[in-house]
Amino acid sequence: MKYFVLLLTFTATLSCTSPKYAVTKIEGKKIGITESQVGKSEIENYIKPYRDKIDADLNEVLAYSPENLDKSGEWQTNIGCFLADITFEKSNPIFEKRTSKKIDICLLNHGGIRTIIPKGPVTARNAYEVMPFENSAVVIGLPSEQITEIANYIVNEKKPHPLAGLTFTIAKDNTVKDLLVQGKPLEANRTYYVVTSDYLSNGGDNMTFFKKGTSRVDLDYKLRNIIIDYFKDVDTLRVNKTIRITKE
Known part of the structure; x- marks a missing residue:
């Protein structure tokens, strides 16, 4: 009887133990996607109303562009000036309401502009194509030394980064002179407020001067939505061709 109880206990223990499995081999096969592959009609029919609604919203004409806005130009481009100007214009009231201060400068990056705004009707789709990223507007407070650093950065980069408020x-000899903020000489020991993207504010594109900021205000306003809102507010796009950077 003693042996029977021991055997019964041992058997019960084995039966209650969960088996342990381990992956020893994984196999896969690449299946290319081609035009010959057609989705199931049920899925297409389910998606179609949503796709049609999105297309209708994106294709709605919001304004008119009197000319092609593109990235051509040595030190500034018409699309860069346009984007910097409207980012400044749309961001400043929000920043002023929150802080009782005003934005002085807007600086964006040339590489962030992904395509042109063609002459003719403009839509929300144009805004998504120009600015496909989820970047938002941020205002950084910078000492006057960093404003000079911005100008030197642009000269060294040799790229027409979108700029407003700074000339x-x-x-x-490739040095910076006659630097003006809002048409006035740079003041020592003053904080200037620069609106930019959250990506650049964190040092993106080697704009490390933003990391030396004394304050930061996130406006929770996507750059793409700034473009769309501007389109909705005007009948015809206004392109300010004021010279921001000159070369001797």
């Missing part, structure tokens, strides 16, 4: 001249 300067590139001297023959």
Whole structure:
């Protein structure tokens, strides 16, 4: 009887133990997607109303562009000036309401502009194509030394980064002179407020001067929505061709 109880206990223990499995081999096969592959009609029919609604929203004409806005230009481009100007214009009232201060400068990046705004009717789709990223507007408070650093960065980069509120001249020896903020000489020991994207505010595109900021205000306003809202507010796009950077 003693042996029977021991055997019964041992058997019960084995039967209650969960088996343990381990993956020893994984196999896969690449299946290419081609035009010959057609989705199931049930799925297509389910998606179609949503796709049609999105297409209708994106294709609605919001304004008119009197010219092609593109990225051509040595130190500034018409699309860059346009985007910097409207980002400044749309961001400033929000920043002023929250802080009782005003934005001085807008700086974006040339590489962030992904395509042109063609002459003719413009739509929300144009805004998504120009600015496909989920970047939002951020205002950084920068000491005057970093404003000079911004100008030197642009000269060294040799790229027409979108700029508003800041003008300067590139001297023959490649140094910066005649630097003005809102038409006035740079003031020492003053904080200037620069609106940019959250990506750049964190040092993206080697804009490390933003990491030296003394304050930061996230506006919770996507750059793409700034473009769309501007389109909705005007009948015809206004392109300010004021020279921001000159070279001797």
